[in-house]
Amino acid sequence: xxxxxxxxxxSLTAIVTSASCIPHAVLLAYRKGLxxxxxxxxxxxxxxxxxxxxxxxxxxxxSMFVATIFLDIRPLMLPLLAITTMFFIGxxxxxxxxxxxxxxxxxxxxxxxxxxxxxxxxxFCGLFGIWGMNESxxxxxxxxxxxxxxxxxxxxxxxxxxASGYGMGLSLLFSAFFFxxxxxxxxxxSLIIFCSLLPVFVCNVFxxxxxxxxxxxxxxxxxxxxxxxxxxxxxEPIMYNMDRFRVSMLLAxxxxxxxxTLRVMTGRMxxxxxxxxxxKTHLHHALLxxxxxxxxxxxxEILIDSVIFxxxxxxxxxxxxxxxxPEWQFxxxxxxxxxxxxxxxxxxxxxxxxxxxxxxxxxxFARKWGRxxxxxxxxxxxxxxxxxxxxxxxxHSLNYLNEINGRxxxxx
Numbered sequence: 319x320x321x322x323x324x325x326x327x328x329s330l331t332a333i334v335t336s337a338s339c340i341p342h343a344v345l346l347a348y349r350k351g352l353x354x355x356x357x358x359x360x361x362x363x364x365x366x367x368x369x370x371x372x373x374x375x376x377x378x379x380x381s382m383f384v385a386t387i388f389l390d391i392r393p394l395m396l397p398l399l400a401i402t403t404m405f406f407i408g409x410x411x412x413x414x415x416x417x418x419x420x421x422x423x424x425x426x427x428x429x430x431x432x433x434x435x436x437x438x439x440x441x442f443c444g445l446f447g448i449w450g451m452n453e454s455x456x457x458x459x460x461x462x463x464x465x466x467x468x469x470x471x472x473x474x475x476x477x478x479x480x481a482s483g484y485g486m487g488l489s490l491l492f493s494a495f496f497f498x499x500x501x502x503x504x505x506x507x508s509l510i511i512f513c514s515l516l517p518v519f520v521c522n523v524f525x526x527x528x529x530x531x532x533x534x535x536x537x538x539x540x541x542x543x544x545x546x547x548x549x550x551x552x553x554e555p556i557m558y559n560m561d562r563f564r565v566s567m568l569l570a571x572x573x574x575x576x577x578x579t580l581r582v583m584t585g586r587m588x589x590x591x592x593x594x595x596x597x598k599t600h601l602h603h604a605l606l607x608x609x610x611x612x613x614x615x616x617x618x619e620i621l622i623d624s625v626i627f628x629x630x631x632x633x634x635x636x637x638x639x640x641x642x643x644p645e646w647q648f649x650x651x652x653x654x655x656x657x658x659x660x661x662x663x664x665x666x667x668x669x670x671x672x673x674x675x676x677x678x679x680x681x682x683f684a685r686k687w688g689r690x691x692x693x694x695x696x697x698x699x700x701x702x703x704x705x706x707x708x709x710x711x712x713x714h715s716l717n718y719l720n721e722i723n724g725r726x727x728x729x730x
Contacts, residue, residue, distance in 0.1 A: 321497065323388070324387075324388035324506055325505075325506055325509055327384060327387075327388070328384055328388075328510050329509050329512075329513045331380060331381045331384045332377050332378070332381040332511075332512075332514045333377075333514075333516060335376060335377040335380045335381065335514075336373050336376075336516070339372070339376050339377065340373055340517060340521055341528060343369040343370075343372050343530070344367050344369065344528050347369040352367060352412065353365040353366060353367055353368065354412075354531055354533070366530065367529075367530040368532075368533030368535075369533065370482070370521075370531055370532035370533060371408055371409065371533050371535025372405075372409070372535065373517070373518055374532065374539055375535070378401065378510060378511065379398070381510040381514065382394065382507075382510065385506060385507075389503050389506065391503065393503065394503070396432065396435055396437065397437070397543075400431075400432055400546065401539055401542060401543065403424075404425075404535075404539055404541070404542045405538065406535075407424050407425075407534075408537065408538035408539070409533075411535075412534050425464070425465045425469075426461055429465060429545065430457070430461065432460075432545075432549075433460045433461075437550075438457070438549060439456060439463055439549055439552060440453075440456035440459075442552070443565060444562055445566075445645060445648060460545075463545060463548065464542070466576070467541050467544040467545050467572065467575070467576070468542060468544075469579070470572070470578075471485075471537050471540050471541045471544060471575050472537040472538065472541060473578075473582075473600065474574065474575050474578065474600065474602065474619075475531070475532065475536075476600060477602045477606070477615050477616055477619075478522050479522050479523040479613065480602060480612075480615070480616045480619060481532060481536070482519040482522060482532055483523075483616050484619070484620060485511065485512075485540045485543075486512050486519060488547075488571055489508045489512035489515070490512055491571060491627075492508045493505050493506075493508035495551065496554075498558075499555065500557075501554065518530070520698075523612070523695075524695055524699050524702055525703055526699055526703060528702060528703065548568055548572075551567075551568060552564060552565075560634055562644045563630075563634045563648075566630060566633075566634075566648045566651040569630075569648075569652070570623075571623075573623050573658075574619050574620075574659070577655050577656045577660075578601045581663065582597075585599060586599075601619065601659065602619060604662075605618055605666070607666065607670065608666065608669075608680045608684055609681045609684040609688075610687075611688045611691065611692075613691060613695065622658065622659070626651075629651070629655075634647060
């Protein structure tokens, strides 16, 4: 079957559904008080709706329903059930603030049920000679990976657009991987996730009228999807030489949330604190301390992850050229990935500690780029928040852009 038509139809359905849900979801959030209230740990100054997860969830469901026209989606029934479960857990957490222990228990139960039904981590694709593993080890590893990914992605959701933007990038990468392996169902599903996140990302970053956070409902959906896709990736048939490096590829994909969370938790334990105690020691907090705007912080973190993935590509090509075992490449990535994340964080802290000129230059650089991205960001906000309703509205918006740029000449 041709993949072009199903991909276009399902992608457009996801975008339209997500975008059309946003105004109604924001209105619902303000009426029912589904708001993220500012406090000492949170970065926003005003209450913001935490309803983005609902838009993502509904968009995925509607798009999957449309996908039944082209595909047999029965293999996705269990993942959709898991997504539904995590959505409601996150939604109730956004409303009532469920304790960490309760969320941990719910997350573990969902992973155990998925494992029992075959969605598990039980192979390393030949890495260290492991093609299969004992069921007890597989269960423990699946719980560790699944719960870890859900909480890691939840913890990076502290900057506008970071979790949703990161999810969009991963969706495109996995979509390319599945299409290259002739897995049409999962390739289109990854495109659906990307298109479901796109309107939420745009409104989260640029809009004032429709600004929303994805909340725990959205981050837990992304977390359980990360685990499910990770499991399915490891079970894809081997088709290329690069498939021997799948485990390190997954580490490169999930580098920022995984390595940054491990760094934070290790630091807390080293200081004699609980690893689950909330604080402001994540990488995005360090970047914000240099006065970088949220959009730039999101871009920087995604760029860091892209650099780590670039190192993965380079090391894989070197291993294939020099006929080096995948185990050495895996060990190299276990040094490169955490090393880059830790060095960047330490470097920022050193600049603050010594009050160096580099910190001053970084702050000046952040202000400069903040001014540069403010003009197009305000114009995009004007487009989203309803200033383009007609041809006349287009003229007003162009006048508005001219005002932003400091021009006095009006568009006639």
